[in-house]
Amino acid sequence: MSSTRITMRATRATLGASVLALTLLATSACGPDNSSGDTTATGAATNAPDLGLPANLADLKKWSFDDWEKWAKDYALPAVAKGYWNLDRMLSAQPAGQVKPSAPQPSTAPAQSAQPTTAVPKPSTAQTPGGAPTQPGDTGSDPAPQTVTAQAVPHPYAKNMAVFGKIFFDQPGGESLAPGKLGQHYVCSGTVVADPAHPGKSNLVWTAGHCAHQGKGSTFNSNIVFIPDFNSSGAVTGGKRPTDPSQYAPYGEWDAVNYVTSPVWKAEGGGPVGPAAQYDFAILRVKPENDGGKSLEETIGGAVPVWFNAPRDQLAVTNYGYPAAPPFDGMELNHCEGGKPSRYSLDPARPPMLAIGCSMTGGSSGGGWLATKDGKPALVSNVSVGFEGEPKYQTGPYLDSVAAGLFDFIAKKG
Template identity: 75%
Template sequence: MSATRRTRRTVRAALGASTVALTLLATSACGPDNSPGDSVATGATAAATGSATGPATGTTGLGLPANLDDLKKWKADDWEKWAKDYALPAVAKGYWTLERILSAQPVEPLKPPAPGPGGKPTGQPTTQAPQPTAPATAPATATAQPSVPGQPPADGGVDAPPKTVNAQADPHPYAKNLSVFGKIFFDKPGAQTLAPGKLGQNYVCSGTVVADPAHPGKSNLVWTAGHCAHQGKGSTFNSNIVFIPDFNASGAVSGGKRPTDVTQYAPYGKWDAVNYVTSPVWKAEGGEVGPAAQYDFAILRVKPEEDTGKSLEETVGGALPVWFNAPRDQLSITNYGYPAGPPFDGLELNHCDGGKPSRLAYDPNRPPMLTIGCSMTGGSSGGGWLAAKDGKPALVSNVSVGHDGDQKWQAGPYLDDVAAGLYNFIAKKG
């Protein structure tokens, strides 16, 4: 059996066996966030325009580091100055009825531009690096080129797209350790104003319970995509955010069934988001596919709608550690989510055994994304990507970008020191 297949089986076995305890990985880093309209300059841009002096490093006039490498060096005080909208308005009790939940529209992964003449994608920022989206018919034979530490990859950090891997639904009832996965429901900014109190304004993503290094064994943190928490440049945070772990684990709402008992489809209850963080890069530049996707991640802190005195981790029975700066050549990825776009209905937890990831980059100066074959659709945005670390599953990314052509694949951000700083900040804030 190949090493890749052994690693996949390790992750699946660790998650699928109800007797395996999910363990905590404590990480040390530094601190999270910004306000609409800010932008991160590359080193070249900063050199050309100059920069103002910021909290701990040189910054743009808008308060972000002039060089993205400086963002990795932020201290707690620097992150604190970005947390201007850290707290979220309370979710009205009873807002997320089953009718509202089932009517929620799936949030699509960010869509890469369609190939134009000659196979080149259209509508993308121009860089000196190869463009990130190859024709759907391109062979998946390209291999990652070696790079010099501290310098962009010589090939721009772009490989040929991976082959399609068909998503597989997990059987009901879900194994105990799959309870770390769930669905995130929310309203986009302005939804209440446009359609107050009406159905059809609600949206859904996927999320994963992750460990909290500041509160071992008692985490209330959920990892997801940045675009599932904040709409990016010029916008603000989503509202009425709720996380339902282990949604429909028993199959109670499958096949058109409509139970009246909430515990039948939300066995661990509903967990309201009380604050959140997403990367400064996403909040400054996000909204569409492009370089901001390379930092498209967010973390929610939640509390139970019905308080039992237990944390989310204690309630569901585990939380996944997060593996930052994971060696790419050691990764064999399985991702999880609740796809809701056709041919899926959003009611079933699915996974893709994607194996070794290839690379995708919209800006060669930023860490290339991880890319795997996967046929999941809208609603899987934010779903957790797992790899085996020391024989146990750890989260290494989340669904950000998705391609649904002849070759179906998804891409997630590489979690570097910026992600570690974000994680450590919200942990200490709890």
């Protein structure tokens, strides 16, 4: 896994515990056992028969709670051994993400091409509400955004920054490696999101799909833990090694006990960056390593609502994350003022990703992209793919009705 980045536009509103009223997916649909339905092809899911996916992605938007439950057979995660994530393991963790070497050349290649397009060959701007092209010649991608230099959040972090944190995990098979060996431990970023089924008491963390599951032919990551407000005090800044975990993990460690990621990511993800990145998101349900009886949201004092199907022309995005690949070291929370996102597509039949300028590197994968909705911050995406070279920018999935259905499932599942 390489690196991906995060950017969100600084909002003056305080991050609070307010919950966005979500429209829950309740339409009857053909699910994993019966995939007949919409005839409009929106990108076939590779390896669908093995995972029980519908014949086309449009049908995923119709799945009911029961359909999601039939599909999510590996919803539960093995317990993380108490004390597993000590500071030595955390510091040895490698940045996780997906990376492209530099700004790709403009292309008019077919949608399924693994080569990203960075320019629309014709000035056609007609789009669906989700940003998908509706006229010939529009590839679903806009010109690449200009580089935005990431800025470190000053210590100590403000109270509303506690919704951001680091995610540590082992890739499948990593447990068999010698302790501390490179390739065993990895790190991403995540954001505490409001749970509509448990108002004010959320235990949900939003991140990238590749931070939870390795994609096609693989399985979920193991020993996943979330540390909100990591290094808020600056205790591990500049190579310092405190012995008291509360100095770098002020709210403790939160073990992932359940997770969901998009069916598209499970069926197609992993390997070279491809169209699966357009559905590269996941949600973790966590519990405290040392249970004090309070939820994550109650413990840190807030959570961010998720804004699904957000109108692109209303978005001004800022992202936050913990970049760990050079020139960063993973110890500092950074953000990028990305502004209005452009479109980025690897398959025009799927919702184009959001793209913003940002110089963050690997380790920021999964970090939240925030925009303002009704005067308050809301999560609209997460870092999926990062581009090195010039310009430096990141892309994140557009959270459509598939993401809303997945979120509804894990919220209700409890």
